[in-house]
Structures are given as C-alpha cells and as structure tokens.
Amino acid sequence: MQTNANTSSTPAKTYVSIGQIKSLGAKLDLPAAGGGCGTSGGEGKASCGSSDGPEDMPQHIWDKVKDHPCYSEEAHHHFARMHVAVAPACNIQCNYCNRKYDCSNESRPGVVSQKLTPEQAVKKVVAVASEIPQMTVLGIAGPGDALANPKKTFDTFRMLQEQAPDLKLCISTNGLALPDLVDEICKYNVDHVTITINMVDPAVGEKIYPWIFWNHKRLKGYEAAKVLHERQMLGLEMLTARGVLTKINSVLIPGINDEHLIEVNREVKKRGAFLHNIMPLISEPEHGTVFGLTGQRGPTASELKAVQDACMGGANLMRHCRQCRADAVGLLGEDRSEEFTMDKLEQMDVVYDLDKRRSYQEKVELERNAQQAAKQEALAAASAMPANDDLTVLVAVATKGGGKVNEHFGHVTEFQVFEVSATKALFVGHRRVDQYCQGGAGDDEQLPSVVRAINDCHAVLVAKIGACPRDELTAAGVEPVDAYVGEFIEKAALSWFNDYRARIASGAIVHQHRGDAQIRQGAYTHAADGVALAA
C-alpha cells in the first residue's frame, strides 16, 4: 500500500482545478449506495461520516465500526491497530511507491523494518495485544499487497482466529486479485477491507500505474489500468454483496486525479463503499519513487481539504488516516513497533488474557461516553447562542489521546485540526510536525516548520506553551491558547470560538483570513514517543 508526505514548502506549480471544484452534493445526482451505511445522506452532508455514532447507522454496522480506529474517527482516540508485514510481494507498480526504501523514522505505507513469517507475525500480535489491551484491530497491509501473498496472509489469519479470537481482521489491497479471493476473505471473517482506488478512468490510471502483472502476463499502459479498474470495481461489488465493510483509499495527485477523485467517490459509493479516504501524495525525491524523482508534488493542506469537502454528500469520508507503515503498532499517530521487535519478543512472557482486555475496553467505553456527552453539551450550548454570521475557522489541537487538550506544545508530533463554527467542531485532519522540544529545550530551528504546518488555523489549543513559540505563533497570526487544559476537545474548541466571536463583536480584534498550510506527513518523530508507520 502506499502514500507519502510532501514536505516541499511551496508548490512547484499550482493547478486551478482544485480551486474550481464544486461540491459533489451540489453537483451530482447521486445514486443510492448499495451497502454500508452510506445511504441516507442528503445534499451537502457526508452521510454516515466516519465520526458518526450509533444513531446514524444500523446497529450491525455500528457494532463493526465502533471499536475500529480507522472506520470510526471517534474510536481512533481510544483504540489501537497493528499491522504485520507478512506480504512482501506486489502484483502492480504504482508511481508513488518504492518498497525498497526503509528507515525506522520514515512514516508511509510500503515501509517496514522487519518482514515476518506468519508464525512470527502471530507471535508478535499475541504479545502486542497482551501488552496493549486497547489494540482491537489487526491488519495486513503489505509492504506489498496482502492478496498478492494469499498463503502468508490467510495462514496468519487462520492462526490468529485460534489464538486471538477477539481481534478484528483487516486487509489492504490494490484490488487486482480481489475478485478471486472474496470467498477466502469471508471464510476468515475478515469484515473490513481497504481497496486503493485512484481512478475510475484508465486514461487517468495509466499515468499512475506503469504496469500490472495479471494472468501470468505483464500488462502496461492503458490496458493495464483498464484491467485494474475492472477488477477493483468487481471486487468492491462482490464484497458489498457479502456484507463486508469496505474503505477506499485514494491518493490525491495534483494535476493527475484531483477533480477525478470526485468521480471516484461517486462510483465507489454507488458500489456500496462504506468510507472514502482521500490522502495526500507523499513524493519526497529521496524515497526514489517515480513521482518523487520526476518532481510530481503532493497537495497543500487547502487543496486536500477542497477535494475532501467537494466529496461531501458522496461516500462517507475518512479524514483521520495516518498513512501508516506496514508494520505499525499502537494508536493512530503513534508507533510502538520498536518495543516489539522479534528479539525483544523472545524475552517476553506472553499471556493472552481475554478478561483483562475486555475489562480495559469497558473503561475505555466509559471515557468515550463522557467525551460524547461533553461534545453534545457543548454543541447544544453553542447552538443556543445567537449567530448571525457563517464564520468558520480551523483550530489546531495538541492532544496525546482520550479526546482531550492535554499535550504540551513542545511535545507535539501531530496536531489534530478541527473546523469550528457556531454549531460544530468537526475533526478535519491532522498535521505531523517535528517535535519542537528536544532534550528539555526548545529547538528554534524547528519552529518555522511547526508554524507552517498549522498556518491555516486561527488558534492552537495546548496544555502548555513556552514564551518563544507563543510569540512566534502570535506574530504569525495563530493564537496560542492554554486556557482549556484537560477539557474535551470539541467543548474546548467551541468555547474558544465563542470567545473569539465575542472579541470580534466587541471590536477588540478583527477577523482575518488565514493562508494555506504545509502537509508534512513524512516528518521525523522519536521512535520512543511513536512514529506512525503504514497501511
């Protein structure tokens, strides 16, 4: 699986197409979805978006997604996932992928530090699930394609069904082999499948895929893209017919498939996809991908959001994907894989204690209910306030989990970004950054890149912040706010927003539009604190 961060500061070229994109909900006459829960959305609303709750979907769907950090934005604050790198081979080539590159500080799909046999993988999963009771999901996401390595993938699942029966099993695939393996997928109760679909038009696809290997032959160009497209659509339809939840990953490649992703969204919704995850291209030259070497840039934060927003009203959108590595361990946005290398596993006493896992998860459920209640209370309070404007701003939040404002600015490796108005505080993405505080002191060289990462935000909510970054952020027009320490994020964001509006109304400040921000998903993070690795 793929994707990569673009760390270049200024786009080499700008494409007017993204700015001209019209909302999907406003533009298209949408067919009814064939599955998932994406059937009830009205115009301009993301039907059953990934942050939705039990009231927005049938109970059997909610039961499948509620503890899945990738299928539920809300669950990702509380539950962890793990990938095992048992699938090295791939049956297609994508211009954004280079599986040869490996660096333990690198965060993108297709990258792993250690490939595992199915037996090693099972041992690792059991050890991790014993140590991390909030780990609910096990996925196989490469570093090649899970279904191009069917024996290794399904051997792993078979053993896990016996040894860790409470784990949800997931697969990520490019879809080429999918139609042939749907029966096998269902046999192992894999009820979450991710398909990477970047196009529904082979003329677009041939710019992304130089070749595929299919039916014992290497196909190239348009013919290759056409076969891939047909297999992807067929596989998606077959999974929907079997009631398997599907998530579609699409890599946004400016100038190649930006506007086209709106059509992709429509087509996958038509075929029953539950979620659509539009991710930025990662194309650093040093990764050695075709796109990296040819200067194909990734999107800016505004460009990514524009395409995601334009798809509102189509298939439900996922905006919290971390483009993890194929051996990621932990909560989304962190990686604890260094704690579970094979040599360390040899030294560990592992007891898979189902009761301990269940009782931990019950505690998580209580915290999660408290967060939901706080959010509903804050929304109710906000909507009761008079609002005769349609002011909407972005707010960055420093959090280390639990859905609260609870991280020191200097310790942040990833900000969460919320879109806030009088009536909503909606998670719309995250921004990875280099940690500002190194060895107890601020590293001023990091500061400009941190500011660039949240430059489109009006405020940043933190647990604490030093004088130097406070001044720098203020000078850049981003208000540092440490008044909501320990509060649930939505409540804090809405409280700040109401205060902001009151200051505008009193003439104390003047509202200014913000600029664009830089997506930096391949940024360095400390292994000990967590590096996000791949799906």
Ligand code: SF4
């Ligand atoms: S890449 Fe990470 S966040 Fe995205 S779907 Fe896979 S596991 Fe979830």
